[in-house]
Amino acid sequence: MLSLHTAINGELHAYNLKEMLAEAEAIVPTVSPAEALEMMRSAEVLTLDVREPFETEKTGMIKGAINIPRGLLELTADTDGPHYDPTFEKHRIVLVYCTAGFRSTAVPRSSGH
Incomplete structure (x- = not known):
């Protein structure tokens, strides 16, 4: 079994992939495709594809997504970093997608959104 370790309040905790995904899913809202389409009509929503370039080249992307x-997300979303992209304004809702859901589920905790 694959397990990852993280320090929480100075204590070392082991997580396997299934536990990490369950924890992330508990705090990250999930929307249906119909809800996502409705949300994307707003200028306040940033649609973010977190797949690798070779994946988007094969299957394409949702129109209007970046x-x-x-x-690379933390480098791009960090307002104090040299690679900050202003499309990550804090007041925007970020609608994130990937291939299977793990990468997109983990995004809000790491990017500050």
Whole structure:
């Protein structure tokens, strides 16, 4: 079994992938495709594809979405960082998608949204 370790309040905790996904799903709202389409009509919504470029080249992207691979997201969303992208304004709702849901579920905790 794959497990990852993280320090919480100075204590080391082990998580397997299933536990990490369940924890993230408990705090990240999920919307239906119909709800997502309705949300995307607003200028206040940023649609973010966190797949790798080779994935988007194969299958395309949702019209109007921007692609920032999950591994580069913190660099792009950090307002104090040299690679900050102003499309990540804090007041915007970020609608995130990927292939299976794990990468998109983990985004809000790591990006501050």
